[in-house]
Amino acid sequence: MSIIKSVNLVHKFSVTDDNDNIIEENSALDGVNIDVAEGQFIAILGHNGSGKSTFARHINALLTPDEGTLYVAGMDTKDESKLWEIRQNAGMVFQNPDNQIIATMVEEDVGFGPENLGVPTKEIWERVDKALSAVGMTEYRHHSPTKLSGGQKQRVAIAGVVAMRPKCIILDEPTAMLDPNGRKEVIKTVHELNKQEKVTVILITHYMNEVIDADKVFVMDKGKVVMEGTPSEVFAHVEELKSLGLDVPQVTEIAYRLNEKGISMGQCVLDIDEFKRKYKNATGHDIKNIGDEPDLNEDKTNKADRKLVLEAKNLKYVYEEGTANEKGALDDVSLDIYEGEFLGIIGHTGSGKSTLIQHLNGLMKADSGEIYFNGENIYDKEFSLPFLRKHVGLVFQYPEHQLFESTVFEDVCFGPKNLGLSKEETTEAAKKALAQVGLNEKYYEKSPFELSGGEKRRVAIAGVLAMNPEVLILDEPTAGLDPKGRDDILNQLKILQKERNIAIVLVSHSMEDVARFADRLVVMNGGKKLYDGGCREVFSHYMELEKIGLAAPQVTYLMADTGKTVMTVEEAVELL
Amino acid sequence: MIRDITIGQYYQADSVVHRLDPRVKLMATLVYIISLFVADSILGYAIATVFLIVSVKLSKVPVSYVLRGLKSLIFILVFSASFIVLFSKGDNMLAKFWIFTISVEGIFNAIEMVFRLMLLLVGSSIMTFTTTPTDIADGLEKAFGPLKKIKVPVHEMSMMISIAFRFIPILIEETDKIMKAQIARGADFETGGIIKKAKGLIPLLVPLIISSIKRALDLATAMEARCYRGGEGRTKMKPLTYKEIDHNAYMILIFYVVIIIGSNMLMNDVLGFSVMKFFV
Numbered sequence: 001m002s003i004i005k006s007v008n009l010v011h012k013f014s015v016t017d018d019n020d021n022i023i024e025e026n027s028a029l030d031g032v033n034i035d036v037a038e039g040q041f042i043a044i045l046g047h048n049g050s051g052k053s054t055f056a057r058h059i060n061a062l063l064t065p066d067e068g069t070l071y072v073a074g075m076d077t078k079d080e081s082k083l084w085e086i087r088q089n090a091g092m093v094f095q096n097p098d099n100q101i102i103a104t105m106v107e108e109d110v111g112f113g114p115e116n117l118g119v120p121t122k123e124i125w126e127r128v129d130k131a132l133s134a135v136g137m138t139e140y141r142h143h144s145p146t147k148l149s150g151g152q153k154q155r156v157a158i159a160g161v162v163a164m165r166p167k168c169i170i171l172d173e174p175t176a177m178l179d180p181n182g183r184k185e186v187i188k189t190v191h192e193l194n195k196q197e198k199v200t201v202i203l204i205t206h207y208m209n210e211v212i213d214a215d216k217v218f219v220m221d222k223g224k225v226v227m228e229g230t231p232s233e234v235f236a237h238v239e240e241l242k243s244l245g246l247d248v249p250q251v252t253e254i255a256y257r258l259n260e261k262g263i264s265m266g267q268c269v270l271d272i273d274e275f276k277r278k279y280k281n282a283t284g285h286d287i288k289n290i291g292d293e294p295d296l297n298e299d300k301t302n303k304a305d306r307k308l309v310l311e312a313k314n315l316k317y318v319y320e321e322g323t324a325n326e327k328g329a330l331d332d333v334s335l336d337i338y339e340g341e342f343l344g345i346i347g348h349t350g351s352g353k354s355t356l357i358q359h360l361n362g363l364m365k366a367d368s369g370e371i372y373f374n375g376e377n378i379y380d381k382e383f384s385l386p387f388l389r390k391h392v393g394l395v396f397q398y399p400e401h402q403l404f405e406s407t408v409f410e411d412v413c414f415g416p417k418n419l420g421l422s423k424e425e426t427t428e429a430a431k432k433a434l435a436q437v438g439l440n441e442k443y444y445e446k447s448p449f450e451l452s453g454g455e456k457r458r459v460a461i462a463g464v465l466a467m468n469p470e471v472l473i474l475d476e477p478t479a480g481l482d483p484k485g486r487d488d489i490l491n492q493l494k495i496l497q498k499e500r501n502i503a504i505v506l507v508s509h510s511m512e513d514v515a516r517f518a519d520r521l522v523v524m525n526g527g528k529k530l531y532d533g534g535c536r537e538v539f540s541h542y543m544e545l546e547k548i549g550l551a552a553p554q555v556t557y558l559m560a561d562t563g564k565t566v567m568t569v570e571e572a573v574e575l576l
Numbered sequence: 577m578i579r580d581i582t583i584g585q586y587y588q589a590d591s592v593v594h595r596l597d598p599r600v601k602l603m604a605t606l607v608y609i610i611s612l613f614v615a616d617s618i619l620g621y622a623i624a625t626v627f628l629i630v631s632v633k634l635s636k637v638p639v640s641y642v643l644r645g646l647k648s649l650i651f652i653l654v655f656s657a658s659f660i661v662l663f664s665k666g667d668n669m670l671a672k673f674w675i676f677t678i679s680v681e682g683i684f685n686a687i688e689m690v691f692r693l694m695l696l697l698v699g700s701s702i703m704t705f706t707t708t709p710t711d712i713a714d715g716l717e718k719a720f721g722p723l724k725k726i727k728v729p730v731h732e733m734s735m736m737i738s739i740a741f742r743f744i745p746i747l748i749e750e751t752d753k754i755m756k757a758q759i760a761r762g763a764d765f766e767t768g769g770i771i772k773k774a775k776g777l778i779p780l781l782v783p784l785i786i787s788s789i790k791r792a793l794d795l796a797t798a799m800e801a802r803c804y805r806g807g808e809g810r811t812k813m814k815p816l817t818y819k820e821i822d823h824n825a826y827m828i829l830i831f832y833v834v835i836i837i838g839s840n841m842l843m844n845d846v847l848g849f850s851v852m853k854f855f856v
Contacts, residue, residue, distance in 0.1 A: 057797075060801050062797060062800060062801060084803050084805070087800075087801060087802070087803050088803055091801070091802070092798075092801040094794065094797070094798055094801075096791075096794060098746055098791070099790075099791050099794035099795050099798065100794065100795065100798035101742070102738075102739065102742065102795070102798070102799060102802075103708075103710050103738070103742065104586060104708050104709045104710055104738070104741060104742050105586075105708050105710065107813075108708070108710050108813060108814070111813035111814075112799075112802060112804075113802040113803060114811075114813070115810055115811050115812060115813055116802060116803040116804045116805065116810055117803055118809045118810060118811050119811055120811060121811060121812060121813060121814075121815055124811065124813045125813065128813065142588060143588065144586055144588065144708075145742075146745045146746065160802065161802070164802065164803070358756070361760060363756050363759060363760060386762060386764075389759070389760055389761075389762060390762065393760070394757075394760040396753065396756070396757045396760070399757065401750075401753075401754065401757075401783055401787055402754055402757040402758060402761075402779075402783050403783065404778065404779050404782035404783050404786075414761055414762075414763075414779065415761040415762050418761060418762030418763055418764070419762050449786070463761060464760070464761060467761065467762065
């Protein structure tokens, strides 16, 4: 039986001028036909702005169709008398974990939905108990949500929906703001709900590896469903997905490229074991028996010929010293940054990486240890911190949240102006910075708030770049972006590093990204520096990385049998 | 820096004070604040202090944590104390220059005022440390429940308070983040005159307001999606009912009021002089 059925669903939104005249009409949804059977696990893919979130809001009757019809558990969403029944049956989990938790204690938040439904007190408690245990958050029931990790908050949000006993749960990019561990937690929880409680799940995401276990995948673009089928049917169209601004898992891409090279890997490969099996069938030998040719590049971490720009020595920092919440954030960390290098810093949330980078431009002061910038101790009384901040630029996570001026251009000028540059110099610096992040003159007079997520982020990066730093540190610059937005930013950074010969420090959760772009890699764990070396060298410790909850890129695992540390799809294709 | 503000935050522990009905705690806080203005003698302050120390101990909130909240308000305390010292006139002048006078009375007044403020702040923070904002809101909703009859939106107001509390730590963190981000872009929040400082706040306030509006919209959507439609027909997961412990707490409170008033009468009327006269 179908639980959700949309028939030619259309949703329009109009842009009006100051006099409320409609100047433009766009269709966020343009004739969507989706049919979901009860108990299925459905994934909806699409880049930012493809209409997938709008569709999700229709299922929950937060929006109603302009044309066409949408049935949820047999009820028409336009029927206002069924509104609350529809919302109860189609629960929704949103992207930002902070903005959907209402209460200040976990169990009270889970009880919020049942309270609204008018469920008797005794039954609320039963439902809350059950919902919390279904998402594995029972031991946190008396905690305050602010103290939980992102993944835990999303599980609380899921429990809040489960407690309403819905037939169907819609998750709108629930993992976009989480780190890899949080992502795994949430996806595992959702799968369990689907299998054990038989709840229909609709997962909206742009992480491809979250999709491979779905029963059915829909791909949306410009308000239309452009592809649908099982994951292996959809992922067989590698080129098409890429042209839609999406991505495929690394093994899938390698298999696809091998097909092109004449090694027949079949229609679509989704996991490593399947890959190995098909590879053996096609070539007659195991992956581990491939030849030694060609040789992989050695790590290029030749430091001798590069200037040492920033040198941190034995940094120690403790949060909330002397209280119950005391925790060490940095424990004897030393780090060198050389001119013009691309350094990756990885580690999961709480590993101390954010604390470390805030020390590097003097926003935080170490309890002990020293930092030298071009040989000068930044903790000296005479040393000017504004001078340091000009030369060591720091782009925070979600930097678009710091935009405030009325035009893009003025916003980018903020930094140089603060440095006391003349008007001409400021204008020139801003123009150069905007050009280098790929934004042309068309954008200068626009308001930063009317831009897309990826564009806003580039404006924010330009704002720091305009100060002309020697070291540019970025804290997860790709968080929350779709695959295309992510690649655009990273490619731009690589170009910057070459053009300006500045050191780029990329803090990231994504092993694939650092493997593709960084020359050198630092791994942080529990406030300590665990590894510091060439990328390939660090990833050769993938077993140890896994023990601390990190992992190497998927391709490294695929190729582990060969005894080589392979880091990118290109290398793997060449070797096979 | 800004994260040190602990006032208004719940501290999780399992204590008698935590288990009390929020209405009791609201009433006790109110009574305590009034008592600080009634108690006008050393004995009165001593009783109020002892009462507070016992409550802090019972609440199992670490003393250092309680005092940290005061730390962020030291400036206000020092400022108002010096104001009183410099401007209050008294019979026993110690020094006089320009428009300022320092007198023994002024100093005593200042000490008394600072002490009173500290008791007041700690006293009210005990309530917020031991009561979740939802409970505070519930307590207020129930205590003011009768006002619903004259169309006062009691439920909506209590929901607003509870949400405000929920977002305090989030917004504090966000302010901290935006501030750091702008400092990294060379912004200066520290130096300059009032006008320059006020102008300097724009890069902080604009992003903060924009993000607050976005959060508010998100939250409203999330609440609607979870079938929130006002107080009508809503049930409670934790309905408020008085238990024995609450009755006892009320008795203790009454007892406290009686001895505060008693001490006041004893010091002022029976002995015929106030603390200050005693010292002067």
